[in-house]
Amino acid sequence: MTDQAIPVIELKQVSTRFGDHVVHDGIDLTVEKGEIFALIGGSGSGKSTLLREMILLQQPDAGTIRVLGAELSALSDEQVLALRRRWGVMFQHGGLFGSLTVLENIGLPLREHSALGDGLIDDIAGWKLAMTGLQRDVGAQYPAQLSGGMLKRASLARALALDPELLFLDEPTAGLDPDSAAGVDALVRELRELFGLTIVMVTHDLDLLWQVADRVAVLADGKVQGVGSMAELALMQQPSIRKFFDGPRARAAQPQAGQAGAAAP
Amino acid sequence: MAQPTAELLVLSGEWTARGMDGLERALDKVQLAARTQASADATRLQALDSAGAWLLHRLLQRLRDQGAVVNLSGLRPEFGKLLAAVAQALAQQAGGPAAAAVPAPSALARIGQASAGAWEQALALLAFVGESALAFGHCMLRPSRWRWRAILYNIRSAGFDALPIVGLLSLMLGVVVAYQGADQLRRYGASIFVADLVGLSMLREFAPLITAIIVAGRSGAAYAAQIGTMAVTEEIDAMRTIGIAPVELLVLPKIIALVIALPLLTVFADVLGVFGGMLMAQVQLGVGYGEFLDRFVKAVSITAYLIGIGKAPVFAAIIVIVGCFQGFRTKGGADSVGRQTTRSVVQSIFLVIVADAAFSVAFSALKL
Numbered sequence A: 001m002t003d004q005a006i007p008v009i010e011l012k013q014v015s016t017r018f019g020d021h022v023v024h025d026g027i028d029l030t031v032e033k034g035e036i037f038a039l040i041g042g043s044g045s046g047k048s049t050l051l052r053e054m055i056l057l058q059q060p061d062a063g064t065i066r067v068l069g070a071e072l073s074a075l076s077d078e079q080v081l082a083l084r085r086r087w088g089v090m091f092q093h094g095g096l097f098g099s100l101t102v103l104e105n106i107g108l109p110l111r112e113h114s115a116l117g118d119g120l121i122d123d124i125a126g127w128k129l130a131m132t133g134l135q136r137d138v139g140a141q142y143p144a145q146l147s148g149g150m151l152k153r154a155s156l157a158r159a160l161a162l163d164p165e166l167l168f169l170d171e172p173t174a175g176l177d178p179d180s181a182a183g184v185d186a187l188v189r190e191l192r193e194l195f196g197l198t199i200v201m202v203t204h205d206l207d208l209l210w211q212v213a214d215r216v217a218v219l220a221d222g223k224v225q226g227v228g229s230m231a232e233l234a235l236m237q238q239p240s241i242r243k244f245f246d247g248p249r250a251r252a253a254q255p256q257a258g259q260a261g262a263a264a265p
Numbered sequence B: 001m002a003q004p005t006a007e008l009l010v011l012s013g014e015w016t017a018r019g020m021d022g023l024e025r026a027l028d029k030v031q032l033a034a035r036t037q038a039s040a041d042a043t044r045l046q047a048l049d050s051a052g053a054w055l056l057h058r059l060l061q062r063l064r065d066q067g068a069v070v071n072l073s074g075l076r077p078e079f080g081k082l083l084a085a086v087a088q089a090l091a092q093q094a095g096g097p098a099a100a101a102v103p104a105p106s107a108l109a110r111i112g113q114a115s116a117g118a119w120e121q122a123l124a125l126l127a128f129v130g131e132s133a134l135a136f137g138h139c140m141l142r143p144s145r146w147r148w149r150a151i152l153y154n155i156r157s158a159g160f161d162a163l164p165i166v167g168l169l170s171l172m173l174g175v176v177v178a179y180q181g182a183d184q185l186r187r188y189g190a191s192i193f194v195a196d197l198v199g200l201s202m203l204r205e206f207a208p209l210i211t212a213i214i215v216a217g218r219s220g221a222a223y224a225a226q227i228g229t230m231a232v233t234e235e236i237d238a239m240r241t242i243g244i245a246p247v248e249l250l251v252l253p254k255i256i257a258l259v260i261a262l263p264l265l266t267v268f269a270d271v272l273g274v275f276g277g278m279l280m281a282q283v284q285l286g287v288g289y290g291e292f293l294d295r296f297v298k299a300v301s302i303t304a305y306l307i308g309i310g311k312a313p314v315f316a317a318i319i320v321i322v323g324c325f326q327g328f329r330t331k332g333g334a335d336s337v338g339r340q341t342t343r344s345v346v347q348s349i350f351l352v353i354v355a356d357a358a359f360s361v362a363f364s365a366l367k368l
Helices: A047-054 A077-085 A102-113 A118-131 A136-140 A148-159 A178-195 A206-211 A239-246 A248-263 B023-028 B050-065 B077-095 B107-141 B148-187 B191-232 B235-242 B246-285 B289-299 B302-328 B334-365
Strands: A009-018 A021-031 A036-041 A062-067 A087-090 A166-170 A198-202 A215-220 A223-228 B008-015 B037-048 B069-073
Touching: A009 A047, A021 A047, A021 A062, A021 A215, A021 A223, A036 A047, A036 A178, A036 A206, A047 A062, A047 A166, A047 A198, A077 A087, A087 A148, A102 A118, A102 A136, A102 A148, A118 A136, A118 A148, A118 B050, A118 B077, A148 A166, A148 A178, A178 A198, A178 A206, A178 B077, A215 A239, A223 A239, A239 A248, B008 B050, B023 B050, B037 B050, B037 B077, B050 B069, B050 B077, B107 B246, B107 B302, B148 B191, B148 B246, B191 B235, B191 B246, B191 B289, B191 B302, B191 B334, B235 B246, B246 B289, B246 B302, B302 B334
Parallel strands: A036 A198, A036 A215, A087 A166, A166 A198, B008 B037, B037 B069
Antiparallel strands: A009 A021, A009 A062, A215 A223
């Protein structure tokens, strides 16, 4: 069990470069247990790269990353596997396996990593599918037959298969209609309620940021420009942060969130 | 984990997907007589995830359905929340429509489906040939629309880059043919006829066929995979909306390039194949190079050579058409790309051999 006091994710002086291009230049971040943490920044600001470094798909050139108490660069293969079972990742384009049905996709982590019976695995997979708001007959379909929004939900259901402590979401609402996006807002909150999840997401969706995120980190020029709740960030003056609040779309998202923020404890 | 005593169930340990090896079967054995008052103590339950909650709910449900009264106590609040969520999900599922089971088709239905599929595919292939021919006609009328860069690129990748493998394999084929024939010819004292054997078989049959088969495996598969991936990533659709006919951009340059490259590759295969036979004739039969070439010129007519070369453009058209056709039929994801690529190779090799057989019949009827 993770101690309350130890942050779930801790980044210290993380630097990444592609050739001469510096993506991250000494990034420090902490994500506490049970919070919904969002990474934002313009295109090419290295949000997705940072996410990939946290989930062991890429290595930073310098600095240390600790996830769930483990230092990522110093893990043996078994430790990596054990750590990977404790988190779930929802990819931007789903990442579902085209040769398996949706239900088989969701059950795959359970089949690989537990000794449960097939019937029970299908039941649990069906529940996770329903939890993400998909109809039961979707389970028998193949990913190629699903719409973009359904793909994301199915991918989320697979990420939840092993009841992770930590959930990574890459652009959870990109490409969704407003109704489905609102559904994702509610879903993310509900998941935290039910499982006590810690959620780290990369997103551009201002509604999602205002309604759901507890803390937000703004990345620009390879550095963290500011960290705080959206209300706190709204008071900061750096131009790289202002652009998330001053555009016409940003103003539209703000007021309705004021009420939601006031209602939340 | 669960130790059933007479009326007390003690739940302990970690009820998680990773920690419950065998618990599922053990729980199925728990039985209570009807109308028993039982209590389940969950104070020592250390961890519960959704798999565990599902099992626990199933156990309680079954016991209660059998008429026992089970009181669950000592459950931590967060576990209680999870258990309630499972119960709610199950209640909703029970209300929802059951997924209709699709009955497996009978053998007769499967044969019917397979034949209908094959027939549909044959028609679609014919339509594709027609579409390509139309596009070709359009391009012939307007030579400015010939995509020279794509044609030259394809000649290089499908033709020039295949020289080493085609050369090596036909050399080996020539060696094998001469080696197999050597024994028989020596027995009849007809060693010199090795030049007839190697020359005719290589030039007329083996060189065009082996070249076409290598190119089908090498380039035909590449065509299907390239076009298939483009179909999956909507590039083909994008091309259509921009107003470029995909056949004109993707298929015609490949046909033109391979119709040029495959006969040239065949000539190369002829040379290397005969050279292989010549080496073997020298080693096994003591027929010198000069002797071999003298006999070769007399034995092999120019017709045999031209027949071999003449088949190559037809094989080229088959390879490109089948490869591109299967590529365009890709639907869905990575899986489908793999399936269509396999089909393209199998079908193009099959059709090349069928065409070769048809040529043999036709040439023998024409007494060539």
